[in-house]
Amino acid sequence: MKFPFLKKNKPAPTPEAPAAPRAPFPFAAPAQDEPVPAIHIDAHVLAFLRKYDAAPDQLDTQALTDALLAAMQRGLRGEPGGLPMLPAYLAPGKHLPDTEGKRVAVVDAGGTHFRVATVRYEFGHPILENERKLPMPGTDGAADWTDFIRLTADALAPLLADATHIGICFSYPAQNTPELDAKVLSMTKEVQLTGWEEHLVGADLAEELARRGCPKLPIAVVNDTPATYLSGVATISNNYANGFAGLVNGTGTNTCCLLPVRAIEKLGRDEDGAMLVNLESGSFTELPQSRFDQAIDAASAAPGAYRLEKMTSGRYLGELSRLALIAAADDG
Secondary structure (H helix, E strand, C coil): CCCHHHCCCCCCCCCCCCCCCCCCCCCCCCCCCCCCCCCCCCHHHHHHHHHCCCCHHHCCHHHHHHHHHHHHHHHHHCCCCCCCCEECCCECCECCCCCECCEEEEEEECCCEEEEEEEEEECCEEEEEEEEEEECCCCCCCEEHHHHHHHHHHHHHHHHHHCCEEEEEECCCEEECCCCCEEECCCCCCCCEECCCCCEHHHHHHHHHHHCCCCCCCEEEEEHHHHHHHHHHHHCCCCCCCCCCEEEECCCEEEEEEEEHHHCHHHCCCCCCEEEEECCHHHCCCCCCCHHHHHHHHHCCCCCCCHHHHHHCHHHHHHHHHHHHHHHHHCC
């Protein structure tokens, strides 16, 4: 069996002759220049997987690709049944403050961990300082939205004296505003956080910091997938690749891409330029579940929602494996 990722890497194009950028829209399935290598599985294992609807050959990858692209396009039009396709109101090189020589206080509210630090840039290179890691509220027991805001303020307050901005990476579905705040839409990854409905992350944090007498600083809130995209743009040479995509595959899973503003039809903006779009691809539901996936989904906090995330992300893979191993033992 030959693995495509073992092929020798082609040298990156020289700065004098960068690869031409690809048009990110309209969507089109990539041409298959070579056949997909076969996956060899023991016959007994394959029979077991087929019994529980979990075998690779029971998935039509081309049909799933087409369905995902169609769900993306529906989401861009704001139609029912589409992916959220949430505009981030950000684009590489635009809307971002000049942080050279300055310190930014940053928060990463993840699916498992809550991290806080300061970041300063020297000659374009980020330097991380004052890093702390805590459990994300709601991961080790029920918590309220006010608990999250208070923890964020507690962690940030000692860092603000030397900071010029506050940046928050919020790893949950949230609708960004043009002012770079974010309205929470839901909590995923089985995080038991309540009371978030109709709340804006940045506005609530600013109010709590003001109540404590902390310096008033600009606050920007971004989802973790656009943040991942921007980190690639900021740290990888433009000549290394002809485009970027943001992918998070940890406690949860999600994707981000850069699209022409006109392609985001639900915004109704007839203007040039591009914008980052948070797909919330973990919410894709048009894919067949194995019986193990069905059991996990039924026992989750929101059955039927975020099925792709429940089938592929770290929050669920341990339990998925446990259910499969129990069934394998029972079947001999």
